[in-house]
Amino acid sequence: MSSKPLRPEDAPAPLPRVVGGFPTILADPPWRFSNRTGKVAPEHRRLDRYSTMSLDAIKAMEVKEVAARDAHLYLWVPNALLVDGLAVMEAWGFRYVSNIVWAKRRKDGGPDGRGVGFYFRNVTELLLFGVRGSMRTLSPGRSQVNMIETRKREHSRKPDEQYELIEACSPGPRLELFARHPRQGWTVWGNEAGEDVTPRGAVHKGYAGGPILPALKPNEHLGQERAEAVGKRLRERYLKGESVRELGMDTGYSIQRIRALLAAAGTQMRPRGRHMAHSQFNPPSGRHTGRSQPSTRARKADRSK
Structure with missing residues (x-):
């Protein structure tokens, strides 16, 4: 017996189009895990981070129709769903050729141990790179390492450094699917892509990105x-x-x-x-004022006077 969806899964809005198709597409799909109500699940009722889509629904998106004949795809996928990510890439008409690793760091540069996982604490995420047709990366891509090392942001938000990397390595016009923030020079598509929309999910202390x-x-x-x-x-x-x-x-x-x-x-x-x-x-009246307090021995000596 199938379980009742936590939220209605509406048909996605039509994807944007440009003449000749988009030669560069970035996508961060709302992947659905098997445990949809667990503590770290996106659809946890109390945390309410974001709604998810089934694998079949993601694969059925008409990305083939909006991509250029020769194009690059950058596809975010959780470590546990790597096989699903490769299946989506194939369904969208791209062949997998490489990946970029996001290494989540603490401010001192060490691995951010607050990651989650059933078998290991995940301190990395994968950005799969696929090609449609025949198109190399732009010249800066020949010296670009396949790693991004930054501090973690709020839940599910990917590092802003991805945009500069993609813009340097792949040509425009560029399309971002499931965007959560608008970006100048990009066409964005998603429920939370508008400037007047605040993405769901709490922003926790210590997850604000920034310098290491x-x-x-x-x-x-x-x-x-x-x-x-x-x-x-x-x-x-x-x-x-x-x-x-x-x-x-x-x-x-x-x-x-x-x-x-x-x-x-x-x-x-x-x-x-x-x-x-x-x-x-602001210290409460009559309590801690920042001055050191007398020791127990000193207080006893004072009372004996």
Whole structure:
């Protein structure tokens, strides 16, 4: 007996067309996993990240009709669904030739261990590269390595660095399918592609992309200028509500180093075990004021006077 869909699966809108077809197509389909209600599933009722499509529905999309005779396809696929990704590429009229690996990094450049998976923690995703007809990459592609190393963004959002890579390696006009954000110079198609549409799904702290902080050895000495620069970046995140432990998990720095760097940046620390509700901490009246508290022995000596 078939299970009832979590949301109605409407027929997709017609795909955009240009004279001669699109020579470059980027697609990030809403793949459907077998467990649609699990904690990390896109359609988890509480998280409500996005609706998904069946494999047959994705394969049936009329990509052949909108692609140029000679074209490139960049197709995102989860590691667990690699076989499905290859089947979709074939159904759309492309042959697989290579892939680009997205390596998700912490700020210090190490692997982002917050990935999920039943067998391993996935810290990579694959961007399959397929060709229709006969068309090489543009000249910059001859020296382009097949890896993107960036920090993770909100759920399912792919690295913005993909656009510069694709624009350098494949000719326009370019079409992005299942786009979540408009981009100048691209034709975009998808339920969340409009500028007035906010993509579903929460944006979690520490998943905002941005620069990778330098990797630091456990006992590495930092000069004052460098310590202040790194501490300033940590301070910005700390004042937005991230805890010292969260900063440590994201950067790979020790708790002691995080606290030292925050201190170097002149950060007013919150009481331990509490999260900040606003961008600045206002201590409650009569409680923690940032000054050190007297020891138990000192308080007893004071009472004996």
